[in-house]
Amino acid sequence: MARYSPSIQNLISNLSKLPGIGGKSAQNIAFHILAMDDAEAAALTDSINAARTSTKRCSCCQNFTDRDPCPICSDPERDKTTVLVVETPRDVSTFERAREYNGLYHVLHGVFDPIKNKNISDTTIPDLINRLSQHEEITEVIIATNQTAEGNATALYLSRMLAPSGITVTRLASGLPMGSDIEYADDLTLMNALRGRVTLAGGREG
């Protein structure tokens, strides 16, 4: 039994609920917080409160933002005909960093996951359906959920749901990441890379 006083124990237990923080890191962080000067500690708690107060979801793309619609949705330079569907706000920032995509986004805030009891209604899929019916200019939906069982199930569900609408539904290519060795690739990735192979030069005449 660790002989911490109740308030320290409570702090440790709250910190260890954060993602990626185990018991040992929670203790480290707790003692770091106790040793902070007052200004530092206030900056930490204030930034938590400020971010929570000022952040809402964009009514259009559901991304976290401090103004509605968000900077991306309200940017006149962006291509309004394409919507890229991602699981989390972090994914938006990953695509923005790559500077390769100039369309709009839709953040699902979750995926369809029967095991964790996560339904379609726990994601923003209903908002997406609604958005697509209101915005006739959208011609393509790119599904960029993760290459996991849940991400793929969500992609499948979305593609079936959207099929009657006539909107083009695409999924990000699966294959070997750049810089990777074939030797270390897993079977599923290899299979996907083989199935999704692209032609580099024209075929023989038959």
Added chain:
Amino acid sequence: MARYSPSIQNLISNLSKLPGIGGKSAQNIAFHILAMDDAEAAALTDSINAARTSTKRCSCCQNFTDRDPCPICSDPERDKTTVLVVETPRDVSTFERAREYNGLYHVLHGVFDPIKNKNISDTTIPDLINRLSQHEEITEVIIATNQTAEGNATALYLSRMLAPSGITVTRLASGLPMGSDIEYADDLTLMNALRGRVTLAGGREG
């Protein structure tokens, strides 16, 4: 460039100052905090404030505590003749967990480290000296600083400082940890294990 709103960016930057939290985990935690319900978020910030408000240093052993003197220093069952000197409050809890030690503690809150500009006065060594002069019943000081350059320098400094007082100064044994293979032991550990070897049976008559 990540397109986070300023308040989210500020939260991420405050979180990434915590020990062991890199940029990616800070983003993960920030979005987790944004997705928390109000009660959870309040529990987190309240526990930070409560721990900081109610926690002070024990005037005797300098450990973090919510009452002064701390439960260990005020426990009549503990052996008041021995003081185990550790670097951090976490080390106290590690020793308590082992249930092997029944004396008192002294928490240095740091070590002597010229490279990081940490002086003796940045630790609670002056408080320890003061405590030893006030408490004549203390006969042994066990130095349990880490087996690092800084921990050893601090141990050496303390042992020289206390030598004239007549108090027995000891240092935790250094050697092979239980369950370890000699094959994987580093040279310094092997050297210490050899130098600190213990007799298992009596010697031959000379």
